[in-house]
Amino acid sequence: MGGGALRHWMLTAPDFNVVDISVYKNDLITSDEVILLSGLTIGTNIFQADLVLANQRLESDSRFVDAFLRPEYPNSISIYVDEKRPVAYIQMDRMYGLDKDAAVIPLTTTERLPDLPVITGFGNLRPAMFETAGESRRNPSAENELSVIQALYIIENLRSHSPEMLGRISEVYIAYPDDPILFTTDDGMAVRIWVGSFADKLERLDKMLTRLKN
Numbered sequence: 001m002g003g004g005a006l007r008h009w010m011l012t013a014p015d016f017n018v019v020d021i022s023v024y025k026n027d028l029i030t031s032d033e034v035i036l037l038s039g040l041t042i043g044t045n046i047f048q049a050d051l052v053l054a055n056q057r058l059e060s061d062s063r064f065v066d067a068f069l070r071p072e073y074p075n076s077i078s079i080y081v082d083e084k085r086p087v088a089y090i091q092m093d094r095m096y097g098l099d100k101d102a103a104v105i106p107l108t109t110t111e112r113l114p115d116l117p118v119i120t121g122f123g124n125l126r127p128a129m130f131e132t133a134g135e136s137r138r139n140p141s142a143e144n145e146l147s148v149i150q151a152l153y154i155i156e157n158l159r160s161h162s163p164e165m166l167g168r169i170s171e172v173y174i175a176y177p178d179d180p181i182l183f184t185t186d187d188g189m190a191v192r193i194w195v196g197s198f199a200d201k202l203e204r205l206d207k208m209l210t211r212l213k214n
Contacts, residue, residue, distance in 0.1 A: 016046050020076040028083055028112050029063060037061055038069070038079060046071055054079075063105055088155050088172070090119045090148065100156060102149050115167070117182075119151045121175030147174040154180060 010016060021040055023031035038054040051069045058067035058081065066082040084105045086097025097105035098119070107113065151172040158166040170185040182191040 010047050011045055015074050018042055018044050018046050018049060018075055018077055021079065022076065023079045023081065026081050026083060028086075029081070029108070030112070033108065034058070034079055034081060040077060040079075046073065046075055046077070049077060051077070062103075086114075086116060087159070088117050088119050088152060089113075090122075098148070098152060100152065102145075102152055117155055117166070117169045117172050119148055119172050119174060121173040122147060147180070150174065151180060154182070 018040070019042060021035050021038075021042065023034045026034055037058055039057055040049055040051075040054050049071070051071065055067055055069050058064055058069075058079070063084055064081055065084055068080040070078045070080075072078055084097075084099050084103070086105050086107075087100050088098050089107075090096050090098050095107055097107055097113075097116075099105060151174050154172060155166065155169075158169065168184045168186060169182050169191075170188075171183040173181040173183065179192060183189070184191065
């Protein structure tokens, strides 16, 4: 069989039509949604499936850290994704997740989401303010945004000191930056960290957690 005939056979033989697209390591996003985002479809010839474009489509979605696609000859494709993990939720124009760097994670479903505290009490926050994490953030001096970052530090401090306590926190209220309030899930009890520097708040929180453990 000549080269031209071999190529024609590879591109037209039914044996090379994709019959399965499998998604791995996804948790918050359904496999069907990942496949839809990739643009890949069942029935496409595996040698004509544009895996580079599919990878670019997935990596351009802000819910993913990384994506990797692999053809499984003769007729399957595997998609591996690394999802961003929310550490808290925040209500703006709709509910979003926030990762540990305060980057926004769009949420498309509530069925697969973990139980996490909701940050409330802010005024004029918009999703665009959180599009970029770290020093290149669009508006790093916004008072409300700094309150959100403080809330995330409190949540992460709770996670490292007492995951059990974090599981009891349903809300972190930040309307007053000098006096964040934590609300518990069981009875809605308000836990105040009071005024002072942020270092002082964390010290009080540490003491409070120690008392709760004893």
